[in-house]
Amino acid sequence: MTAIIAMIRKDLILYLNDKRALMLNLLMPIVLAAFFGSLFGGAGGGNNSKIEIGLVQQDTSVIGRKIGDALKADPTLTVQELSEQDAKDKVRAGKLMVAVVIPAGFGDASGQALFQPGSKPALPLYYDPSQSTVLAMVKGLLTQHVMQGVTGEVMGGASGSKFTEANLKQLEQVPDSDDKQALINLLGGLKKYQDHEASKADSQRTVATGGGNLSVPFTTTDEALSSGPKYNAYAHAFAGMGVQFILFMGIDLGIGILLARRMGIWNRLLAAPITMSQVLVSRALSGAMIAAGLMVAIFFCAMLIFKVEITNAAGFVLVVAAFALMTASFGLLIAAFGKTPEAARGLAVFATLILVMLGGAWVPTFVFPAWMQQLTLVVPTRWAVDGLDAMTWRGLGMDVALQTAGVQLAFAALFGTLAIWRFRAQNR
Amino acid sequence: MLSVSGLSKSYGERRAVDGVSFQVQRGQTVGLLGPNGAGKSTTVSMICGLIKADSGTVTLDGEPVGQGASAAKQKLGLVPQDLALYEELPAIENLKLFGALYGLKGSALAKRAEEVLALVGLSDRAKDKPATFSGGMKRRLNIAAALLHDPQLLILDEPTVGVDPQSRNAIFDTLEALKAQGRSLIYTSHYMEEVERLADHIVIIDHGKVLADAEPAELYRRLPAQAALQVELADVARVPAETVVAALAGLPGVAGVRHEGAQIDISLHATTHAAPVLRWLDEQGHALAHFSTARTKLEDIFLTLTGRTLRD
Numbered sequence: 001m002t003a004i005i006a007m008i009r010k011d012l013i014l015y016l017n018d019k020r021a022l023m024l025n026l027l028m029p030i031v032l033a034a035f036f037g038s039l040f041g042g043a044g045g046g047n048n049s050k051i052e053i054g055l056v057q058q059d060t061s062v063i064g065r066k067i068g069d070a071l072k073a074d075p076t077l078t079v080q081e082l083s084e085q086d087a088k089d090k091v092r093a094g095k096l097m098v099a100v101v102i103p104a105g106f107g108d109a110s111g112q113a114l115f116q117p118g119s120k121p122a123l124p125l126y127y128d129p130s131q132s133t134v135l136a137m138v139k140g141l142l143t144q145h146v147m148q149g150v151t152g153e154v155m156g157g158a159s160g161s162k163f164t165e166a167n168l169k170q171l172e173q174v175p176d177s178d179d180k181q182a183l184i185n186l187l188g189g190l191k192k193y194q195d196h197e198a199s200k201a202d203s204q205r206t207v208a209t210g211g212g213n214l215s216v217p218f219t220t221t222d223e224a225l226s227s228g229p230k231y232n233a234y235a236h237a238f239a240g241m242g243v244q245f246i247l248f249m250g251i252d253l254g255i256g257i258l259l260a261r262r263m264g265i266w267n268r269l270l271a272a273p274i275t276m277s278q279v280l281v282s283r284a285l286s287g288a289m290i291a292a293g294l295m296v297a298i299f300f301c302a303m304l305i306f307k308v309e310i311t312n313a314a315g316f317v318l319v320v321a322a323f324a325l326m327t328a329s330f331g332l333l334i335a336a337f338g339k340t341p342e343a344a345r346g347l348a349v350f351a352t353l354i355l356v357m358l359g360g361a362w363v364p365t366f367v368f369p370a371w372m373q374q375l376t377l378v379v380p381t382r383w384a385v386d387g388l389d390a391m392t393w394r395g396l397g398m399d400v401a402l403q404t405a406g407v408q409l410a411f412a413a414l415f416g417t418l419a420i421w422r423f424r425a426q427n428r
Numbered sequence: 429m430l431s432v433s434g435l436s437k438s439y440g441e442r443r444a445v446d447g448v449s450f451q452v453q454r455g456q457t458v459g460l461l462g463p464n465g466a467g468k469s470t471t472v473s474m475i476c477g478l479i480k481a482d483s484g485t486v487t488l489d490g491e492p493v494g495q496g497a498s499a500a501k502q503k504l505g506l507v508p509q510d511l512a513l514y515e516e517l518p519a520i521e522n523l524k525l526f527g528a529l530y531g532l533k534g535s536a537l538a539k540r541a542e543e544v545l546a547l548v549g550l551s552d553r554a555k556d557k558p559a560t561f562s563g564g565m566k567r568r569l570n571i572a573a574a575l576l577h578d579p580q581l582l583i584l585d586e587p588t589v590g591v592d593p594q595s596r597n598a599i600f601d602t603l604e605a606l607k608a609q610g611r612s613l614i615y616t617s618h619y620m621e622e623v624e625r626l627a628d629h630i631v632i633i634d635h636g637k638v639l640a641d642a643e644p645a646e647l648y649r650r651l652p653a654q655a656a657l658q659v660e661l662a663d664v665a666r667v668p669a670e671t672v673v674a675a676l677a678g679l680p681g682v683a684g685v686r687h688e689g690a691q692i693d694i695s696l697h698a699t700t701h702a703a704p705v706l707r708w709l710d711e712q713g714h715a716l717a718h719f720s721t722a723r724t725k726l727e728d729i730f731l732t733l734t735g736r737t738l739r740d
Contacts, residue, residue, distance in 0.1 A: 265512045271501065271504065271506040
């Protein structure tokens with residue numbers, strides 16, 4: 001026991017003396033997690049995830065202004081009103097993802113086009129070709145606001161009666177048909193309603209979106225579903241980056257063993273009255289202690305600075321402990337199968353990057369295709385990230401902690417067994 | 429004390445060690461001598477239980493050493509050929525670690541670490557990291573790390589590789605002090621002069637086999653020559669060296685003659701034969717640019733046994 005404690009103590013002193021490793025393993029995940037967290041929505045506060053668009057307001061009609069005002073009032077958009085040339089320049093320079101032009105006469109033309117076939121007025125959209133997803137989102141929002149603006153004004157707005165009369169006159173020139181008669185009946189009824197409303201001289205009528213008494217017949221209520229606290233993208237980012245950089249520490253652990261073998265320290269250790277298993281176990285324990293310490297320090301920063309909440313402390317400790325052991329055994333595996341420190345490092349870094357990518361450390365696995373979400377269940381990092389997510393923003397219970405920790409411990413046992421088998425084979 | 433019997437080890441088709449046997453008595457210093465690749469380090473690794481022998485046994489005071497946590501290992505101290513130290517761990521921490529591997533702890537460990545630091549002359553550098561040490565200081569610390577548990581047998585695998593003459597002397601002072609304490613040593617080297625200075629028994633290994641196993645005096649007695657005369661001809665342009673060499677070989681007391689250019693190395697059965705040889709050269713009219721005499725060296729023993737020099 002004295003020997004094992006001495007070897008663990010030695011590893012901890014060496015690690016804490018190595019400022020480069022501390023920098024890499026502790027500060028880098030915090031910096032990168034802060035970046036990714038803010039990228040994916042931050043702490044869930046009011047101003048996150050807004051799409052910045054340009055608006056070229058050339059139409060001064062009621063409908064045109066209603067659409068512009070609705071876009072500005074949309075909580076998911078930040079709108080800059082610009083000239084058309086400025087809007088084009090900014091999109092071209094990548095400073096804006098999308099710019100919407102509401103051309104002169106668009107409001108009148110769209111009101112008339114509501115009940116008539118033929119050409120429809122166009123809304124020019126300029127967009128950054130790398131932002132096609134954002135374009136689709138903006139088009140969806142635009143459809144909502146145009147429909148609300150046009151139907152609201154045509155059906156019940158101040159100029160609604162004028163639109164209805166113009167449409168009825170144009171219908172008279174269309175050849176007779178069942179459809180024509182049905183549309184005349186509809187517009188006639190609408191005209192009566194509009195006249196009645198106008199006669200009430202109701203000053204309370206507003207010109208807001210969906211003005212009058214008509215509006216789009218539905219709305220959406222968006223609700224984020226989670227057992228935990230309010231979603232905080234930093235929680236996932238810290239889990240992912242923590243897993244990645246602590247695995248890098250695991251690589252250093254393995255490389256350290258390979259260097260010890262090259263330098264003769266390994267021989268000196270094994271010349272002592274201790275077994276190889278004792279040497280390996282002590283290295284794994286010190287590695288696991290460092291890994292667990294790092295993860296706790298990383299999440300401590302996440303809680304302190306980025307308001308990440310750990311909703312199940314006991315589960316969190318369990319998941320972190322299992323991940324730490326898995327990391328340490330991963331390091332042993334690298335040492336067991338690596339031929340030289342140089343060759344092993346290159347391969348191990350590559351393998352680690354694949355593991356963290358498939359484990360959802362960079363991008364949450366729920367954005368993966370369904371088949372990949374299933375496939376990545378065989379990747380140990382997936383269970384580490386999922387476990388940490390579960391114990392933070394998802395707010396799940398001990399059953400999930402036990403499951404994710406159990407799978408990681410199984411991987412740790414597998415890696416450790418393979419490593420010890422290989423080391424023994426090499427020493428024969 | 430230590431008994432090595434019939435040790436063999438092969439790597440694939442290559443037989444690295446082939447039936448090596450020798451003994452080390454208590455208080456004895458055995459020089460394990462051989463060129464690079466002779467099988468010395470593999471033999472040491474098997475003695476210390478670092479690798480498993482294909483066949484043969486190693487016992488220390490009757491107990492098998494073997495791999496793992498054998499009790500016999502407690503009596504062994506290994507100074508590896510490489511600097512087996514943690515460069516970023518202070519010297520005293522290195523020593524405490526290696527002492528703890530042998531069960532030392534607490535104040536006994538701290539006291540012992542200070543003692544061995546003093547023995548190798550590094551007390552004032554206890555808290556410094558080996559990374560800041562000179563090569564010689566690292567070598568001394570490398571030896572100190574094997575002494576913490578007060579081993580009965582210290583095995584030193586080429587402990588002076590890459591060390592300057594001054595540091596080498598410091599290391600030898602330490603080893604002679606250990607020897608004076610009655611400790612047994614196995615010293616592997618391919619430097620004859622080091623082994624000659626320390627060892628009271630020599631085992632010569634080449635191609636994995638023991639070629640000789642005797643005290644230095646006995647090895648010298650086995651040599652056909654006991655002295656060497658070296659001359660450098662000043663007139664090789666007049667008489668070719670080959671002609672002179674052929675004539676010298678026939679003189680009484682001459683055991684062998686070699687030459688390289690104008691320089692001729694003459695092995696003699698006794699030092700007393702040097703004067704007649706020099707007189708003969710003078711009588712034949714060969715002017716000498718230089719001459720010197722020397723006692724035969726262990727190097728010559730290896731040459732005699734293998735037909736090649738140690739550094740081949």
